[in-house]
Amino acid sequence: MDLNLSQETWNLVFRILVAALLGGILGLERDIHGRGAGLRTHLLVSAGAALFMILSIRIPTLEIATPAEVSRVTDPGRIAAQIVTGIGFLGAGVIIREGFTVRGLTTAACLWVAAAIGMAAGIGLYLIASITTFLALFALVLLRKLERYYRKDVYRDLEVKVSNEVDVRRILDVIMSNEVMVTFFGIKRDYETHTTTATMSLRIFYRGTADKLSHEIIHRLEQSHIPLKSVRWFRS
Structure with a gap:
């Protein structure tokens, strides 16, 4: 060759x-x-x-x-x-x-x-x-x-289920902060199961890792003494 x-x-x-x-x-x-x-x-x-x-x-x-x-x-x-x-x-x-x-x-x-x-x-x-x-x-x-070192925005959807006796405004009071803005808030009441489902779209301002702030929001709800049935992030 x-x-x-x-x-x-x-x-x-x-x-x-x-x-x-x-x-x-x-x-x-x-x-x-x-x-x-x-x-x-x-x-x-x-x-x-x-x-x-x-x-x-x-x-x-x-x-x-x-x-x-x-x-x-x-x-x-x-x-x-x-x-x-x-x-x-x-x-x-x-x-x-x-x-x-x-x-x-x-x-x-x-x-x-x-x-x-x-x-x-x-x-x-x-x-x-x-x-x-x-x-x-x-x-x-x-x-x-x-x-x-700079803040970014992320959009996520949160679902919170509580009993019908709970004032859903308490949920908003816990979630609202300088880092979180609620862009949509919806309520669904089920009178058979006595469950209120609050669905909200959040705009989260974060620096670093967005998941850390997401876990912090869940922690706030758990520490708020609101009788929660379930809390979850979901994709709309």
Whole structure:
């Protein structure tokens, strides 16, 4: 087997290796945080995107037809466009909704960026690909820490069941605070079971972890001496 590759071939191989390296860097960060699409996935996406970009550039130059026919039947932009479409399907596969939380959005965006990095490396834009990689790492690592220091909003639904004798305004008095705003409040009374169901939509202002404040709201109700039958968060 003759391994004396031309300089041009080595250049194309180098592009794929650069794409794999940069995509792998992003994938390593996702892998460290236990995401399903990690090192191998990002590496493959970036390297594959680079190869597709190389093909999109090279196909019009292949001696498969006359120049007139090549210009008529080949479009380098088609393959690049299909990369974006394919990454959309791949990204959708890593997005999961668990209760009140949607997981995988950042990983899906990371896959999208990894593909773009691979495409840039595939056409030889190494500096652009490298800068984009470090910008993505900045967003994934440093901005994650910054999120702890500013307040964010989350919307959740709460259901509280009490006996019909309980004044439901007591429930509101317990829940209302500087961190919680009630955007909807509904009451349903069942006279057969003597149960009042209070349903409310809450806007929670939190800094850090929203689940911690959610548990605190439940704790407030339990410590309020209101005779509760049940309390639960639910998804409307």
